[in-house]
Amino acid sequence: MKSLIVILTLLYACVVKAQEYEFPEDFQFGVATASYQIEGAWDHGGKGENIWDRMTHERSYLIEDGSNGDHACLSYYKTEEDVQLLKDLGVHFYRFSISWSRILPTGHANKINQEGIDYYNDLIDRLIAAEITPFITMFHWDLPQPLQEIGGWPNALLADIFVDYADVLYKVFGDRVKDWITFNEPAQICEQGYATADKAPAYTQEGIGGYLCAHTLLIAHGKAYRLYYQDYHEEQQGRVGITIDTGMYMPADEESPDDEEAAERTIQMYYGWHAHPIFSADGDYPQIMKDRVLAKSLEEGFPKSRLPSFTDAEIAMIRGSSDFLGLNHYTSSYCTTIPxxxxxxxxxxxxxxxxxxxxxxDWETSGSSWLTVYPEGLRKLLIWIKERYNNPEIIITENGFSDKDGSLNDCRRVNYFNSYLEQVLLAIHVDKVNVTRYTAWSLMDNFEWRRGYTERFGIHHVDFDDDERPRTAKMSAYVLKNIILTKKINWDYTPGGFSECDWDNWGTEEPEEEINEV
Structure with a gap:
């Protein structure tokens, strides 16, 4: 009983301190989107076909509502309007992705589409004019279909083809773009794209395809990073990083050594799979991963490990190949050894x-089956990264909450942002974690991959029943704007025109439904 009182006292102290803390003066806030999810214009402006175009057109049954991103939010035609949304928010930066197929319709650098370059040049120039920093992701899941025809990411040749693509981006945009991310979420690209079929191209080569894909991606990332420092950094003075997603994995029973090992094993073999080769002192895959995959492979009758091996030169090339660690985090889990x-x-x-x-x-649910709310998990994860990887600069490149009703009075999303940002404040001030930026997902409701338009993450509502795709700011947009302006979290802040949230009965109210559902 005494220990429980001590724990509750400490938790109360942390909450009070979090309300007193402010974000550092140089801390930056932004929002994020991805090209396929918002642009539309899938076959306009010289763009080539990508793997999401192909999958949604030929296998629409894989999408929950049978929809696609052919039109999405029509952002290809709404650059001026979207930049005005960003300006109204007061964000410091905008993280968006380039559609590879819009720049190189065949995937290869022998044919460059000037219309695609013009589109992104216009966006970049408008952002800079609005004093918003463009933060570009080179690859957010939309591989050109011609490259999938030669095997996609499991084909090692794609590493050099990607570097050719990166070279074009550095060359045409690098004079103004100083923040680059090579890949968004390697695990989603690889494990879900080439093993469990939850993302395009929806292959099911479990235990092999995901490992081959990630191996290519890590080599591609390392090479693209080295290319920048070899040919562009001296003149452009930008930075290159990568974004890796993970939940925080915790032991189901803190007193159980087996559960402790299961949780650590999970984060090492999910997050460390991609982070360890880049951010650890030794490089290469985590030793526990190499050992376990080798042992399992031999048990299964394979003559060698299903996990590919890096050469010494590749280990050295990949190690340290990131100027910051991009972190996408939404939720957490408890882990135990599988029966x-x-x-x-x-x-x-x-x-x-x-x-x-x-x-x-006991955790609050969301509009996505995989996303439950446990804010403390983000702080625990930030501490874990600090301790494992020598406190690198961390940019939270995605964090957000989904619902299904699209309500403008999105109290549950407001609660999510406030509570998760409180944990970021504690990590910065109490734990001395080097977090420098925070990115909310997402600027607007959009095509949510295999969930189609049935789930919404946006801080702006998009009416997909209207051919013009009008945007309307939700309560969460105003709350984030206030946090950006004040550098503080104010739980009592309710923007004008919105009803107050009932914090005392949190999680018991029914979702609002005044906005049309898709």
Missing amino acids: DEWVLQRPSNYADIEAWCYASP
Whole structure:
């Protein structure tokens, strides 16, 4: 009982301190989008076909509502309007992605589409004129279809083809763009794209395809980084990083060594899989991952590990190849060792890890089955990264909350941003974690991949029933604007025109439905 009182006292002290803390003067806030999710104009302006175009057109049954991104938010035609939304928010930067197929319609650098370059030049120039920093992601899941025809990311040749693409971007945009991300979420690209089929191109080569894909991506990232410092950095003075997603994985029973090992094993073999080769002192994949995949592979009758090996030169080239660590975080999980009867009798990353991870039934749910609300997990994760990777600069490149009703009075999203940002404040001031930027996902409701338009993450509502796709600011947009302006979190702030949130009965109210559902 005494220990419980001590813990509750400390938690109360942290909450009070979080309300007193401010974000550092040089801390920056932004919002993010991705090209396929918002641009539309899928076959206009000289753009080539990508893997999401192909999958949504030929296998629409894979999308929950049978929809696609052909029109999405029509951002290709609404640059001026979208930049005005950003300016109204007061953000310091805008993280958006380039459509590879819009720049190089065949995926290769032998054919450059000037219309695509003009589109992004206009966006970049308007952002700079509005005093908003352009923050570009080179690849956010929309691989040109011709490159998938030669095997996609599991084909090692794509590393050099990607570097050719990066070279074009540095050359045409690097005079104004100083912040680059090579890849967004390698695990989603690889494990879900080439193993579990939850993302395009929706292949199911479990235990092999994901590992081959990630190996190519890491080499491509390292080469693109080295190219920038070899040919462009001296003149352009920009920075290049990567964004890696993860939840925080915690032991289901803190007193159980097995659960502690299961949680650590999971984060090492999910997040460390991509982060360790770049940010650790030694480079290469985590040792526990190499050991486990090798042992499992031999048990399964393979003559060698299903996990590819880097050469010494590749390890050296990839290690340290990032000027910051981009972190996408939404939710957390408890982990325990998977029961023997649940182990898959086929090769897979899941079977290699041998852990069962799940959300607490006490956590608030969202519009996405995978996203539950546990703000403390973000602080724990930031501390974990600080301790494992020598406190690198961390840019939170995505963090956000989904619903299904699209309500303008989005109290649940407001609660999410306030509570997660409180944990960022504690990590900065109490734990001395080097977090320098925060990016809310997303600027507007958009095409949510295989969930189509059934889930909404936007701080601006988009009416997909209207051919003009009008945008309307939600309460969360005004709350974020206030945080950016004041550098503080104010739980009592309710923008004019919105009803107050009932914080005392949080999580018990029914979702509002005054906005049309898709």
